[in-house]
Amino acid sequence: MALDASRAIVRDGIAVGIATGAYGLSFGAISVAAGLDVWQSCALSLLVFTGASQFALVGVIGAGGAPALAAVSGLLLGTRNTLYGLKVAPMLGWRGWRRGAAAHLLIDESTAMSVTRTTREHARVGFLSTGISIFVLWNLATLAGALAGDSLGDPRTYGLDAAVGGAFLALLWPRLDSTRNRVAAVLGAAVALCVVPFTPSGVPVLAASVVAVGMALMARDDQPVVES
C-alpha cells in the first residue's frame, strides 16, 4: 500500500518534470537570441536552476541592460524560493549535505509536489522525483533549445523577442489569482514603463519592485487583503 502510494507520487513527479522540462526548449532558444552563448545558457540552467530568474536575467540582457542589473533582477525573483524553503524544510527534515543538495532542487514545482503530502516519506518522494526529473529534462532541453536557437538567423524573424514577453506573461498568469495581485501587476508594469525614458535598460524592472514594498507597507494586518 505504502509502496503503491510512493509509486504514484513518483509517476506524478516525472509527469510534472516532462511538462516543465519542455519549456526548457523555449528558454534555451530565447537565451541565445538574447545574446548569451550556448555555454552561458546551459550554465544558467545547471547552476541557477529556477526558471523565472533565468528568464529575467536573459530578458534584461537581451534588452540591452547591464549584466549586473540582469543578475539583480534574477536574484529578486529568486527570493520566492526562500519562502518555499521555509515551508518545505520542516516537512523534508533533512540536515547536513542532504539539505545542501536538496536546496538546489527547491523550485515552484518541487515545492508544490511536496507540501501537500501527509507523511515525511511521501513529501521526500514527491520533492525528489519532481526536482530530479525537472533538473535532468530542463538541462537537456536548454541545450537542445540553445543549439537550435544558435542555428537560426535573426531572432526577430522568428518572433523570439515576442516569445520572451509571452514567457513572462505565462509565468505571471497563475499568480493573478487575487485582486491584490492583479493590482500589483498593473502597478508594476506602469511604474516600469513610466521610468523607461529616463533610465538605462534594466533599471525600469528593478524600479517596479517599489510597488511590492509599498503595497506590503500599506496592507493592514487586522484587515486581511480581500481575495476575489
Add this chain to the structure above:
Amino acid sequence: MIWVAVLGCAVGCYLLKLAGMSVPESWLANPVLRRTADLLPVVLLAALAAVQVLVSPGPDGPELSIDARLAGLAAAVVALLLRAPFIVVVFVAALTAALLRL
C-alpha cells in the same frame, strides 16, 4: 561580464534557497517582509513582460514603441485564456509576431 552575471546570479539564487531551508520559519514572521516577498514575483514578472513588449532601443536610449510584439502578447493572452500549456503560449506569441513581420 555576462559570465559574472551568470555565476553571481547562480551563487545568490542558491544561497536564497539554502537560507529558506536553513532558518526557522519565525525568521520571516515580519508581515511586511513576508508580503513584500509574496508580491515581488508578481510585480517583477509584470514589469518584465511590459518592458519586453513595449520598449525598443531608440536614438537617445530606450523608448516606448508599439509593434508586432504587442500583437504577440495579445495572442499569448488568448492562449492563456484557453488554458494552453506554457510552451504553446510562448510559441503562439512568437508565431504571431513572426507572421506580422513577413
